[in-house]
Every structure is written in C-alpha cells, then in structure tokens.
Amino acid sequence: MLDFAGKRWWYLSVSIVLFLASAGALGLWGLKAGIEFTSGSSFTLEFTEQTVSQSDLRQAMHDLDHPEARIQGAGSNTYIIRTSELENAPSLDSAAGPTPPGEIDAIEAALRARFGEFTREDFSTVSGTVSSEIARYATFAVFAAAVAILLYVWVMFRQLPKPWRYGTCAIVALVHDSFIILGLFAVLGEFRNTEVDTAFITAILTVIGFSVHDTIVVFDRIRETVSNDPYVPFEEAVNASMTETLARSINTSLVVVFTVLAMMLIGGETIRNFLLVLLVGIVAGTYSSIGVASQLLVVWENGDIGKFWRRLRGAAQEQDVAAEAV
Amino acid sequence: MRSTTTVLLFLFVAALTTFSVIVVWPSSPGRYLPGDFWPAGKGIKIGDWERETMRLGLDLRGGSYLVLQANPPADYQGDLDQAMDGAKDVVERRVNEFGVSEAEIQKTSGNRLTVQVPGLSLNDAQNLIGKTAALQFMTYNDNTELVPATGVIDGQTIAMTGAHLKNNTFAERSGTTYAVVFETTGLGSRLLEQITTRAVQYPSSDARNFLVVMLDGEVLSEAAVQAVITDQGRITGQSSFSAANNLSKQLNAGALPIPLEIIQAKEVSATLGEDSVLDSVKAGEVGLLAVMLFMILFYRLPGVLASAALLVYTSVTLMVFKVWPVTLTLSGIAAFVLSIGIAVDANVLIFERMKEELRRGRTLSAAIDIGFARAWSSIRDSNVSTLITCLILYWFGSQFGASLVQGFALTLAIGVGISMFSAITVTRTFLKMVLGTPLAKSHFLFNAEEVKRTKPAGRAARATGE
Numbered sequence: 001m002l003d004f005a006g007k008r009w010w011y012l013s014v015s016i017v018l019f020l021a022s023a024g025a026l027g028l029w030g031l032k033a034g035i036e037f038t039s040g041s042s043f044t045l046e047f048t049e050q051t052v053s054q055s056d057l058r059q060a061m062h063d064l065d066h067p068e069a070r071i072q073g074a075g076s077n078t079y080i081i082r083t084s085e086l087e088n089a090p091s092l093d094s095a096a097g098p099t100p101p102g103e104i105d106a107i108e109a110a111l112r113a114r115f116g117e118f119t120r121e122d123f124s125t126v127s128g129t130v131s132s133e134i135a136r137y138a139t140f141a142v143f144a145a146a147v148a149i150l151l152y153v154w155v156m157f158r159q160l161p162k163p164w165r166y167g168t169c170a171i172v173a174l175v176h177d178s179f180i181i182l183g184l185f186a187v188l189g190e191f192r193n194t195e196v197d198t199a200f201i202t203a204i205l206t207v208i209g210f211s212v213h214d215t216i217v218v219f220d221r222i223r224e225t226v227s228n229d230p231y232v233p234f235e236e237a238v239n240a241s242m243t244e245t246l247a248r249s250i251n252t253s254l255v256v257v258f259t260v261l262a263m264m265l266i267g268g269e270t271i272r273n274f275l276l277v278l279l280v281g282i283v284a285g286t287y288s289s290i291g292v293a294s295q296l297l298v299v300w301e302n303g304d305i306g307k308f309w310r311r312l313r314g315a316a317q318e319q320d321v322a323a324e325a326v
Numbered sequence: 327m328r329s330t331t332t333v334l335l336f337l338f339v340a341a342l343t344t345f346s347v348i349v350v351w352p353s354s355p356g357r358y359l360p361g362d363f364w365p366a367g368k369g370i371k372i373g374d375w376e377r378e379t380m381r382l383g384l385d386l387r388g389g390s391y392l393v394l395q396a397n398p399p400a401d402y403q404g405d406l407d408q409a410m411d412g413a414k415d416v417v418e419r420r421v422n423e424f425g426v427s428e429a430e431i432q433k434t435s436g437n438r439l440t441v442q443v444p445g446l447s448l449n450d451a452q453n454l455i456g457k458t459a460a461l462q463f464m465t466y467n468d469n470t471e472l473v474p475a476t477g478v479i480d481g482q483t484i485a486m487t488g489a490h491l492k493n494n495t496f497a498e499r500s501g502t503t504y505a506v507v508f509e510t511t512g513l514g515s516r517l518l519e520q521i522t523t524r525a526v527q528y529p530s531s532d533a534r535n536f537l538v539v540m541l542d543g544e545v546l547s548e549a550a551v552q553a554v555i556t557d558q559g560r561i562t563g564q565s566s567f568s569a570a571n572n573l574s575k576q577l578n579a580g581a582l583p584i585p586l587e588i589i590q591a592k593e594v595s596a597t598l599g600e601d602s603v604l605d606s607v608k609a610g611e612v613g614l615l616a617v618m619l620f621m622i623l624f625y626r627l628p629g630v631l632a633s634a635a636l637l638v639y640t641s642v643t644l645m646v647f648k649v650w651p652v653t654l655t656l657s658g659i660a661a662f663v664l665s666i667g668i669a670v671d672a673n674v675l676i677f678e679r680m681k682e683e684l685r686r687g688r689t690l691s692a693a694i695d696i697g698f699a700r701a702w703s704s705i706r707d708s709n710v711s712t713l714i715t716c717l718i719l720y721w722f723g724s725q726f727g728a729s730l731v732q733g734f735a736l737t738l739a740i741g742v743g744i745s746m747f748s749a750i751t752v753t754r755t756f757l758k759m760v761l762g763t764p765l766a767k768s769h770f771l772f773n774a775e776e777v778k779r780t781k782p783a784g785r786a787a788r789a790t791g792e
Contacts, residue, residue, distance in 0.1 A: 129430045206734075245678075255621075255671075263613055266608060268598060
C-alpha cells in the first residue's frame with residue numbers, strides 16, 4: 001500500500017502553487033478573445049497565377065503577423081480570409097465607401113509577391129460570429145452543474161458519515177483543473193499571443209467532465225473501503241483505495257492522452273490549442289483526483305486546518321507573551 | 327456455460343454493429359480512409375427519410391455561404407444598426423427552426439449580413455433564408471377564420487404588421503406571471519385602436535375577441551383583448567420569464583421593415599481548413615488504434631474483447647449521430663473523445679476488479695459476475711454525474727441560445743449513454759461467449775497469474791486450474 005495521505009501536504013502544495021500562479025496570471029493578463037468574439041475584417045481572394053493551397057496561405061498569413069486568420073476555401077483557388085480588424089478598415093456601422101489605404105494593401109502586396117497575381121473580390125468589416133456572452137453563460141452552466149453534482153454525490157454517499165464533503169472536494173478539484181488551464185492560456189496569451197475561441201470553451205467543458213468523472217471513481221472506492229470496515233482509520237482507507245484505483249486512473253488517462261497526443265502530432269494544426277487544453281486538463285484532472293480531492297478529504301477529516309490555525313495562533317500568543325516580557 | 331440469453335445478446339450486438347457500420351459508412355470513403363479501394367457507402371433510406379451523409383458542422387465540412395444585402399426604404403427613419411440586429415435575429419431563428427445548429431451569422435459593413443449554414447444545399451439555404459420576415463397581426467372573422475387585422479386610415483384599409491411596432495418591446499413580471507410590453511408607431515396606434523375597439527366588444531369566450539400575432543406563418547401569441555390599446559399594450563399571462571422574453575425578442579425581430587436580398591451565394595469549405603480536418607481524422611484513427619493496442623498489451627484477452635467492444639461503441643455512436651441527426655462539430659468531437667475515454671474507463675474498471683477476484687482464487691465465471699457487480703457503482707455514479715452535467719449544459723445552451731454548448735452536451739450525453747451499454751452489455755456478453763472455450767482456462771490471457779505471490783502455493787495452483 002502506498003502512503004498517499006501521509007504526504008498530503010506535498011501533493012496539496014504543488015496544487016496550491018499552481019492554482020495561485022494560474023489565478024495570478026489570469027488576474028494579471030486575462031485571456032485574449034479570439035476573432036470569433038470580436039469584429040474583424042473579411043476579404044475574398046481569387047488566385048489567378050498559381051494554385052495556392054490552404055495551408056500555404058495559412059502559413060503566409062502567419063508570417064504576416066496574422067496567425068489568427070481563418071482561411072476557408074470558396075471554390076477553385078478562391079479563399080475567404082477572416083482576420084482581426086485590420087488597420088484603416090472602414091467601420092462596421094458606416095455605409096460602404098471607398099477604402100483608404102490601410103493594412104490590407106500591405107497584406108496584398110506581400111501575398112502578391114509570394115503567390116503571384118490574384119483578384120480581391122470584396123473587403124468588409126464584419127461583426128463577431130459568437131457573442132462573447134457565451135463564456136458567461138457557460139460559466140453559469142458550470143456553476144449550476146457543480147451544484148447538481150454536489151447534491152448527487154451527497155445522496156449517493158449518504159450511508160457514509162459527512163457525505164457532503166465528497167461532493168465539495170470533487171468540486172474543488174474541478175475548479176483547480178479549470179483554473180490551471182485558464183492560467184496556462186493567460187500565460188500563452190501574453191507571451192505567444194494565443195487566443196481563446198469557442199473550441200477552447202468546449203475543451204474546458206470536456207476537462208470538467210473528465211475531472212468529475214475521475215474523482216468520483218476514486219471516491220467510490222473510498223466509499224466501498226469505508227463501508228466494508230468502518231473502523232479502519234480514514235487515512236488508511238484513503239491510501240488503500242488510491243492504491244487500488246491507481247492502475248485504473250493511470251490507464252484511463254493514458255488512453256485519452258494517447259488519442260490526444262496522436263491528434264496533436266499528426267492532426268491538423270488548426271486544432272492544436274484545443275488539443276493542448278485537453279492534454280493539460282486530463283493530466284491535471286487525473287492528478288487532482290489523487291492529489292487534491294482525496295487529500296482534501298483527509299485534511300478535512302483530520303481537522304488539519306484547525307490544527308494549523310491553532311498552532312499559528314499558539315505561536316502568535318507566545319510572541320505576544322515574549323513581547324510583554326521585553 | 328453459455329446461456330441462451332448470452333447467445334441472443336451476442337447476436338443482437340452483432341446485428342446492431344453490422345447495421346451501424348452499413349449506415350455510417352461514408353459516401354466518400356477516400357476522404358477518411360487510406361487507399362482508394364473502399365466501396366462508397368449509401369447511408370440509410372426509408373421512403374422519403376434518408377441519411378446519406380453525416381451532418382458535419384461548418385468547422386469540419388463547410389456549407390453554404392450567403393451574403394444578404396439590406397435595402398432600407400429611402401425614407402427609413404429608425405436606427406439602421408438596430409434593424410440589422412433584428413434582421414440577424416430573424417435569420418438566426420429561421421436557421422435554428424430548421425434544425426440546423428451551429429450556423430454562423432455576421433453583421434457586415436454596408437448593411438449586409440454574412441450567413442454560413444452547414445449541411446444544406448445552396449438552393450435550400452437560399453430558400454430558407456432569402457424570404458422577408460413577416461410579422462402579422464391577425465383576428466378571427468365571423469366564420470372563425472384567421473384574417474389579417476385591419477384598420478381604415480384616411481379611407482384606406484391597412485393591415486397591421488411588424489412595421490407598425492417599435493422595436494423596444496420588453497418582458498416584465500406581472501403578478502405571478504409575466505407580460506410582454508410593446509409600443510406602436512404613430513400609424514400603428516391608430517390601427518390598433520380600431521382593431522381592439524372592435525375586438526373588445528366580444529366576450530373572451532368568443533374567438534373574435536382574440537388578437538393573434540404570427541411570424542413567418544407561425545402563431546407566436548394568441549391573446550384575449552381586454553381593453554382598447556393605442557400606443558402601448560401588454561400581452562399578459564406568459565408562464566415564465568424566458569417565454570415572455572422570447573416573445574418580446576420575436577416581436578422586436580418582426581418589427582423589421584427592411585427586405586433582405588441575397589447578393590452572393592457559394593459553397594465554402596471547412597473553417598478549420600480541409601487539410602487540417604483530414605489530417606485530424608487520420609490522427610483520430612491512429613489514436614483509436616493506439617488505445618486498442620494498449621488495452622490488448624495490458625489486459626490481453628479481455629483487452630481484445632474490450633477493443634472489439636470499442637469498435638461496436640464507435641460505430642453505434644456514429645450511427646446515432648447520423649440518424650438523429652446531430653450536427654457534428656469540433657465540440658462534438660471533443661465530447662466524442664471524452665466519451666471514448668469513459669467507455670474505455672468502464673472496461674478498465676471492470677477488468678481491474680475481475681483481476682482482483684481471479685487473484686483471490688475465484689473461477690472466471692464468478693470473477694466476471696463479481697467484477698461487473700463491484701464496478702457498477704463507480705460506473706453508475708461517474709456516468710450519472712456526467713449526464714447531469716450534460717442536462718444542465720443543454721438546458722443552459724437552449725435558454726441562452728448557446729448552440730455550441732448545447733451541441734457539446736447532446737453529443738456527450740449520447741456518447742455516455744451508449745458507453746454504459748457498451749461496457750455493461752457488450753463487453754460482458756463477449757466475455758461470457760469466451761467462457762466455454764479453452765481460451766478461458768489460461769490465466770496468462772487474463773494477466774492474473776501473479777496470484778502465486780499473494781496466496782499460499784496450494785491454493786494458487788488450484789486457483790489457476792493446474
């Protein structure tokens with residue numbers, strides 16, 4: 001049997017540091033909204049001299065400092081390009097008028113040098129396709145789901161003492177996993193200009209689903225161990241349960257990690273960020289079941305935090321006494 | 327050892343899988359599978375009802391691309407920008423009503439709307455979107471037929487339409503129910519005064535007392551007229567705030583006098599890029615093979631059976647997606663990858679339990695039953711909590727029109743439901759089919775031979791059947 005619970009502060013410290021760092025990065029830099037949420041520019045190009053592939057064009061736009069550009073085929077050798085708002089583009093509200101020279105001309109010149117002649121069929125300023133409110137709604141939904149999960153786990157663990165703790169710890173693990181991803185993308189947004197799009201939102205939802213699923217499987221084992229023999233010390237019961245479910249936790253995560261890694265290595269580059277969220281989230285989700293959710297149960301059961309405060313207060317009182325003595 | 331039930335279940339699973347594979351088989355297999363020798367699939371067709379192709383979203387397959395030009399009348403007074411928002415809502419409503427989720431609608435400079443819809447032919451898309459929204463006020467005549475509500479202004483008979491509404495309709499609480507408050511334009515208030523004066527003289531049991539609001543030929547609201555209404559009215563008795571809010575949105579959208587004209591229509595490819603999508607499909611196939619290989623190496627015979635169950639799972643899930651039909655997008659794929667993980671997880675849970683039971687010296691048949699029974703509570707609790715999450719996400723998605731969240735929840739719920747069936751029924755049936763054969767005698771094939779380390783020699787020997 002491996003002693004997980006004995007080293008609980010090691011596990012928790014890793015998580016607390018990561019969590020605080022993520023919350024800090026998120027607070028400091030925030031997330032960069034992708035072009036789906038913001039207004040931008042859209043134009044259609046028909047290449048007349050050479051055959052241009054979608055990936056070549058994507059690479060070209062990348063080199064032109066527009067990695068966010070979305071390139072969509074629209075007939076033979078014709079592409080619709082949607083970018084963030086280009087400089088000197090006509091505003092969305094004004095009627096279409098003559099366009100003053102702007103960034104689009106620089107882009108055109110560079111593309112002409114690279115791919116030969118083309119005709120630009122149109123140029124317009126477009127609104128976002130997805131209301132940025134979607135992120136808020138998704139957050140509400142996750143909160144509601146968390147409450148429902150809490151209640152469900154409470155009911156299903158009702159034969160154990162203090163059943164509400166299980167759901168609460170599962171939710172803490174969920175919040176932990178989401179924050180690590182949000183933090184990572186705040187960092188990537190700041191240093192690599194990585195943007196957050198709707199795919200990011202679904203990936204986060206996926207990670208949340210995985211996190212809860214994984215935690216509940218581990219908790220289920222604790223429930224079984226505790227109900228089989230209520231007199232085993234709680235720490236030992238948790239250790240036994242985690243040792244028994246370790247193979248399963250690792251195997252299941254490996255399976256998903258394989259799939260995601262395969263897609264990351266040979267899959268299309270437009271979904272890399274999406275897969276990165278899944279990858280990090282699944283690793284975090286597996287870790288948090290063992291290192292956060294279960295350890296918190298033990299901490300709670302032992303009243304560690306109370307002890308910690310008492311000790312801290314004890315130390316403070318001693319200092320007071322010392323101060324008086326001086 | 328094999329009961330009739332097991333054999334029947336096995337035949338059922340085999341038949342279901344064959345059916346699913348036939349239905350799911352792509353009509354252009356070269357797009358997804360390596361090599362050119364695959365026959366083309368035809369999907370399923372029963373009478374008028376057919377599913378030839380999987381409905382893929384804009385991000386994976388592309389669709390129809392339309393540019394709509396708003397032509398406001400020369401004397402247009404209102405806020406054009408707001409009117410464009412209204413037009414956008416109308417288009418969105420039509421598209422959603424048709425069951426096409428995940429459409430993309432953008433306001434574009436020059437009073438245009440750019441619309442992309444997945445899974446519709448260019449013609450269908452043009453027919454669906456191109457017509458002008460018509461919000462009409464109707465009343466019943468003496469023969470209880472629905473006719474346009476009209477008033478006479480300056481000797482001219484004018485039908486009341488959305489053009490006579492201001493688009494500042496809103497919803498509010500009214501006692502225990504909710505109400506929608508609307509305002510009419512100058513001309514509208516005179517029309518409505520005449521219409522309601524006529525209606526209010528009938529008792530509320532008479533159909534002629536009712537004022538009906540229709541949008542695109544569909545009844546939005548039918549309300550008894552309680553008093554004469556001029557420039558401001560209330561439609562009361564809405565059961566919930568969201569119902570009232572929806573109605574107010576629809577009235578706002580219908581208060582749209584601008585006709586839209588299609589100025590551009592073409593087919594477009596996947597927004598994620600065709601090349602990128604195809605690479606990802608191939609990668610997904612490789613990933614699935616890697617998962618199977620891993621399970622076979624780690625769990626041996628049960629791993630082989632679980633891989634077979636995974637194939638059953640994948641084909642049945644895709645079949646449901648196609649027949650439903652679910653518009654499959656990247657978010658759907660994420661849900662699908664997660665549900666594969668969940669399906670594998672259920673198998674892993676059962677096998678780990680079985681292995682423990684085998685090591686304790688139980689017979690294979692007993693180990694299978696106990697393994698399933700023990701693993702059931704974790705499978706149930708983890709999956710039910712996922713299903714609860716799906717339900718809430720779906721509900722939220724539909725409340726706030728976040729079709730992305732809704733699509734994700736739907737695909738995940740379907741995946742989780744089928745994964746429970748796959749883990750509990752399919753894998754178990756496969757294992758029971760193996761029971762009577764010589765394969766079942768070898769503990770090596772079940773990766774459970776470590777029993778010797780934990781048990782006394784004699785019992786271990788018996789346990790392994792030597």
